[in-house]
Amino acid sequence: MNRDQLRDIVLDELSAIAPDIDTATIDDRARLRDEYDLDSMDALNLLTALHQRLGVSIPESDYAGLHSLQALLDYLTPRLPG
Amino acid sequence: MPSLGADMEAGTLVEWLVAPGDRVEKGQVIALVETAKGVIDVEVFESGVVEECYVAPATRVPVGTPLARIGSGKRVVAELPGASATPAAAAAALPPSAETAAPAAPPEPSPAPVPTPPPGPVPTSEGGRRAASPAVRRRARELGVALESLSGSGPGGAIVLRDLDEAAGRAPRSAPRGGFDPDEMRRAIAATMSRAKREIPHYYLATTLDLHAADAWLADYNRDRPPEERLLMAALFMKATARALDRYPDLNGHYGEEGFQPAERVDLGMAIHLRGGGLIAPAIANAAVLDLPVLMSRLTDLVQRARRGGLRASEVGGATATVTALGEHGVDTVYGVIHPPQVAMIGFGAPRRRPLAVDEMLAIRPTVDVSLAADHRVCDGHLGALFLNEIDAQLQHPEAL
Numbered sequence: 001m002n003r004d005q006l007r008d009i010v011l012d013e014l015s016a017i018a019p020d021i022d023t024a025t026i027d028d029r030a031r032l033r034d035e036y037d038l039d040s041m042d043a044l045n046l047l048t049a050l051h052q053r054l055g056v057s058i059p060e061s062d063y064a065g066l067h068s069l070q071a072l073l074d075y076l077t078p079r080l081p082g
Numbered sequence: 083m084p085s086l087g088a089d090m091e092a093g094t095l096v097e098w099l100v101a102p103g104d105r106v107e108k109g110q111v112i113a114l115v116e117t118a119k120g121v122i123d124v125e126v127f128e129s130g131v132v133e134e135c136y137v138a139p140a141t142r143v144p145v146g147t148p149l150a151r152i153g154s155g156k157r158v159v160a161e162l163p164g165a166s167a168t169p170a171a172a173a174a175a176l177p178p179s180a181e182t183a184a185p186a187a188p189p190e191p192s193p194a195p196v197p198t199p200p201p202g203p204v205p206t207s208e209g210g211r212r213a214a215s216p217a218v219r220r221r222a223r224e225l226g227v228a229l230e231s232l233s234g235s236g237p238g239g240a241i242v243l244r245d246l247d248e249a250a251g252r253a254p255r256s257a258p259r260g261g262f263d264p265d266e267m268r269r270a271i272a273a274t275m276s277r278a279k280r281e282i283p284h285y286y287l288a289t290t291l292d293l294h295a296a297d298a299w300l301a302d303y304n305r306d307r308p309p310e311e312r313l314l315m316a317a318l319f320m321k322a323t324a325r326a327l328d329r330y331p332d333l334n335g336h337y338g339e340e341g342f343q344p345a346e347r348v349d350l351g352m353a354i355h356l357r358g359g360g361l362i363a364p365a366i367a368n369a370a371v372l373d374l375p376v377l378m379s380r381l382t383d384l385v386q387r388a389r390r391g392g393l394r395a396s397e398v399g400g401a402t403a404t405v406t407a408l409g410e411h412g413v414d415t416v417y418g419v420i421h422p423p424q425v426a427m428i429g430f431g432a433p434r435r436r437p438l439a440v441d442e443m444l445a446i447r448p449t450v451d452v453s454l455a456a457d458h459r460v461c462d463g464h465l466g467a468l469f470l471n472e473i474d475a476q477l478q479h480p481e482a483l
Contacts, residue, residue, distance in 0.1 A: 020357050037357070040314050041385050047309035057308045060301065 001080060006054075007073055013049040014069075017042050028070040055081045083137075084124060085145045086117050086398045089273035093117045094142040095149065103158045104132045111394065113149060118270035119362050120262035123394045124149075131155030138163050267360040278419050282337075287466045288415050288453035291474050292440070293433055297448040299480035316407055317378040319430050319450075321483045322476035324348045324369035327403050330469045332461040333426035333454075334402045342425060342460045347371075351401025351421065352381065354388040362388050363421060365401035374483055403428065418455040425457035428473075 011023040014036075021036050032038045038046070043063065051057045056079050058066070066072045083093050096114040100106055111123040112132070130152040137149050139162075151157075278284075296318050304312040327334040327348045335344040350369035354362055364387075366372070366380045387393050401421070407430040408416045416429025431451040438447040452473055454466050476483060 018357065039355075040316070041382065044309055044312060044314060045382070045386075047312075051309050060304045060312065 003073060003077060006076060006080070007069070009053060010050065010069065010072060010076070013046060013053065016049070017045050026069060028073075029068050031067045032069065032072075033067070050076070083115065083143050083145050083147045083149060084395045084399060086115075086119060086122055086395055087270065087274060089270050089277065090117055090145055092142050092144045095137045095139055096121055097139055098135055098162075100132050102132050102134055102160045103155070105155070106130065106132055106152065115395070118262070118266040119360075119398060120267075120393075121391055122398055123392060125394055125396055126152060128152055131158070133157050134159040135162050262356070262358075262360055264359045267356075271361060274421065275419050278422050282420050282422060282425075283458040284420060284455050285458050285463050285466065286417055286453065286455050287463060287470055288417075288429075288451055289470050289474070290436075290438075290449050290451050291477055292438060293448040293450055293477065296477045296480045297433070311375070313374055313378045314381075315433060316430075317374055317381055318477065318480055318483055319407060319452075320350055320352065320366065320369060320381065320405055321372070321374060321377055322473050323403075323405055323428050324350045324372075325476050325483075326469055326472035327426070328370040329472055330465060332465055333456055333469055335425060336402065336423040337425050337457060337460065338423055342457075345402035347402075349400050349402045351404030351424070352384060353404060353406035354385055356389055362393070362398070363401060363404045363406075364388055364393050364397040367396075367400070405430065408432075415451040416453055418453065420455050420457060425460045427455040429453040429455070 011026065014026075014032075015021055015023050018036055018038060027035065030036070033043070047058050047063060054076065056076055058075070062075065066075055083095075086093070094116040096116045098113050100110075100112045106112055106126050106129065108127060108129045109125050112126045113124045114121050115124050116122075131154060133151045133153045133155065134157070135150045137143055137147065143149075293315075296315065300313060300315060300318065327350070331344040332342070334348055335342060337343075347368045348370040349365040349367050351363040351365045354364070356362060364384050366377065366384060369377060369380075372380065384393075384397070401424060403424055403426045404418075404421050405428045406416055406418055412432050414431045414434070416431055418427030418429045420427045429452065431453075433448055433450045435446055436449045438445055438449060440447065452470060454470055456466050456469075
């Protein structure tokens with residue numbers, strides 16, 4: 001899976017949780033919590049969805065540092081199975 | 083028509099999920115009702131046979147109006163009042179009340195014929211409400227796209243904005259249903275909160291809690307668990323609050339015309355912000371006795387259904403006290419407004435690391451400000467203080483929650 005495909009999947013799950021986000025114009029560096037109003041429940045739902053879809057279980061301690069879409073993609077890319 | 087909040091005067095029956103002659107079990111969802119809070123599932127409170135439906139779909143009736151008669155099944159009346167017997171005509175009656183329907187919207191296209199439909203009642207195998215967020219529902223309304231006509235690509239088949247955009251070009255214009263109307267929701271909040279401030283003599287207390295023990299316990303609990311099994315601090319707050327309410331019944335119940343009536347158990351409301359501008363506080367039944375993992379899954383489920391639809395009447399109308407946690411957005415302290423007829427609102431601010439005096443030393447500790455807004459007609463600040471201390475005590479022993 002290349003980074004664009006991964007980005008599509010993450011955006012897909014993100015828009016399922018926060019349907020008001022316009023994924024076409026999303027700023028990859030924006031802080032998800034502040035810019036896109038993701039609360040801790042949304043964040044946990046996103047982690048759950050990514051775990052189920054990608055097989056990557058992001059530990060809570062690591063998630064604390066993943067503020068943006070870009071940080072999330074950087075984290076996930078080397079950890080994808082296969 | 084059940085009351086789904088102190089402010090609610092009337093509701094619109096959207097759809098019957100049962101037909102006369104059907105056997106129903108207590109707790110079964112039998113109808114969808116549209117209110118300012120969106121479309122709510124209405125459960126039946128007794129088991130039996132639906133003998134007659136008194137109210138036709140798309141009819142607005144005052145709270146307290148009988149919707150149907152449940153009995154032994156001896157006097158079944160198959161006809162729906164005011165609704166014709168063909169499924170197509172019944173489907174045409176489905177779009178929502180005059181208040182929220184787009185003006186002069188044509189009816190939804192009739193789906194594939196249902197084999198030998200029973201006379202009168204609306205077939206339920208088609209047009210089941212689709213999972214979609216309020217934002218999607220609003221967008222669907224703007225676009226005139228019927229959610230029922232779409233296949234959702236979100237989790238669990240939920241419809242997401244992308245599905246709408248793809249469909250917008252090809253779907254026939256049709257009246258959607260579900261979701262909530264932000265203006266209607268705002269009016270309902272205004273009515274409830276005005277009544278609260280007019281009638282309830284609030285008193286307010288707040289204190290700072292040391293979350294060191296809870297935070298450490300939670301981090302340890304979550305460390306080796308996959309996301310779907312993790313807990314949020316909010317679940318600990320809810321459990322600690324529910325237990326404290328159980329111990330101080332003067333804060334848990336409803337204030338009605340006869341005065342205060344304490345509740346027998348804690349059905350704890352959780353204020354949930356809805357994307358698109360809305361607020362709803364459905365209840366977790368018997369929260370004081372739920373294990374944390376169960377409480378957490380109820381919480382997740384409740385938030386999801388609050389945002390996508392599928393809340394039940396007993397959840398929307400039934401809270402005996404409510405928790406609001408605005409902490410996510412970085413405010414330290416919440417000064418709550420009590421939701422009548424309840425008598426207490428408990429607020430949690432943002433968990434934050436702060437300097438704290440611990441055993442003659444200055445320590446940096448995770449903390450949270452908890453507040454209580456309580457009804458002075460029922461209790462005094464002394465009891466409120468004991469109550470907040472009890473929440474504190476509960477959170478100091480997270481392993482026992």
